[in-house]
Amino acid sequence: MRQQLGYDDIKAATERIAGHxxxxxxAPAEGPGATGLTGSTGITRSTGSTGSTEGAELWLALEYLQHTxxxxxxxxxxxxxxHREAGTLPDAGVTIASGGNAGMACAWAALRQGVRATVFLPxxxxxxKIARLRSYxxxxxxVGTEYAEALAACEEFAATSGALASHAYDHPLIAAGAGTLLEEIHAQVPGLDTVLVAVGGGGLFAGVATAARQHGIRAVAVEPEGSRALHAALAAGRPVDVTVDSVxxxxxxxxxxxxxxxxxARPEAGGTGALSVLVPDEAIVRxxxxxxxxxxxxxxxxxATALAALLTDDGGPDDGSTGTTYGYRPADGEKVCVVLCGANTDPAAV
Incomplete structure (x- = not known):
């Protein structure tokens, strides 16, 4: 049966995790030149006019301050x-495959619930990320060098051990939990027009876009040009495999x-106004x-990928035929919030 996600799921998640x-x-990104957010950027991957955020009202959602x-x-x-409410948490605990962040969150939540967590990583x-996981x-x-290989090992472990299989992004409960973020942003930024969200597997975008649609807010999915799983899925009309090559x-x-x-993101699913854009690695690094x-x-x-959309010059198609869009250019007076979703990084690598 196809999994579905609706606004009722977001509301239920909001109540379930409140206080946890x-x-x-x-925070407002105030002032000319704040984090390079105004004026011409000089980074481009397509033709057209130079992008600028001049005249837009910009906000930063500091979700990297979240637990884990x-x-x-x-x-x-x-x-x-x-699962605790439903009585479906097994003695074998929970298992998940992750690039790191979902694994840390799962291990942290499992520790709070008093259950074991087995985490598979590339x-x-x-x-x-590995060190923090062990600290939980x-x-x-x-296992392997890519998320897909860790996922295969995780699925095999779940089948043989009886552990409850969680997922880094592909589950309605996971996406609904992520969507609670937009509920909080909406409450703090009245009149918000647009929210920019970095996308890997799309769980955060699914939750945020579902909640955003309820409030008449446009959700912009931002992906590295070398890791465009959602962009490719939208072009194909269904999820498809892509290669991954990005910072x-x-x-x-x-x-x-x-x-x-x-x-x-599909208009026929009620996702009118959602947008998928790409950014080059150099914009992410910047x-x-x-x-x-x-x-x-x-x-x-x-x-940083979400913010990179505002540092990529052109908001139009790359050649007028593929439908690929690079970066996001807010309109004059548009109220935009950029989600800074994670900070599990090496401070020495800036």
Whole structure:
């Protein structure tokens, strides 16, 4: 049976995890030149007029301050608490495959619930993420070099051990938990027009876009050009496999987007106004560096990807025929919020 996600799921998640996650802090990106957000950027991957955020009202959602350092704590709490309520948490505990952030969130939530967590990661996952996972008491298993390989090992483990299989992004409870973030942003920024969200597998986008649609807010999915699972799925009309080659691949490196995100973005599913855009790696690196240099905000490349949409010049199609759009150019007076979704990174690597 096809999994579905609706606004009722977001509301249920909001009630379920209330008091168990940190409410997001939202801050204005004030002043000309704040984090490089105004004026011409000089980074482009398509033809057309130069982009600018001049005249737009910009906000930053500081979700990297969340438990475990990323938004993933929301979905993990919702997933495990829902199973606890239903009496379906097995003695074998929970297992998940992850690029790092979802695994940390799952291990943290499992520790809060008093259950075991077995987490599968690619062997090239950042050491900072592996160390934090072990600090939460997780049994960490390193497999392969890509998320898909870790996922296959996780699925085999779940089948043989009886552990409850969670997922980094492809589950309605996970996506609904992520969607609670938009509810909090909406409450703090009245009149919000647009929210920019980095996309890997699409769980965050699915939840945020579902909640955003309810409030008449446009959700913009931002992906690295070398890791475009959702963009490719929308072009194909269904989830498809893609190759992954991006500086943000450790957290946005899913080969395939969840159907929940594809459904949330499709106009026929009620996703009118949602937009999928790409950004080059150099814009991601610049966004991350400028957040640190201008504000002493240290995020991972995956989180900086959302901001990179405003640092990529052209908001039009790359050649007029493929439908690929690079970057996002707000309209004059548009109220935009950029989600900074995670900060599990090596401080020495800025």
């Amino acid at each position: 996650v940190r409410p997001v802090a939202v 350092g990323s938004f993933k704590a929301r979905g993990a709490q919702n997933f495990l608490r829902a 062997a090239n996952a950042p050491q900072v 008491g997780a049994d960490v298993r390193l 943000a691949g450790d957290s946005l490196g899913a080969r395939r987007a969840t159907a929940l995100a594809v459904d949330a 966004a991350r560096r400028e957040l640190w240099e201008d504000r002493r905000i240290l995020v991972e490349h995956g989180a």
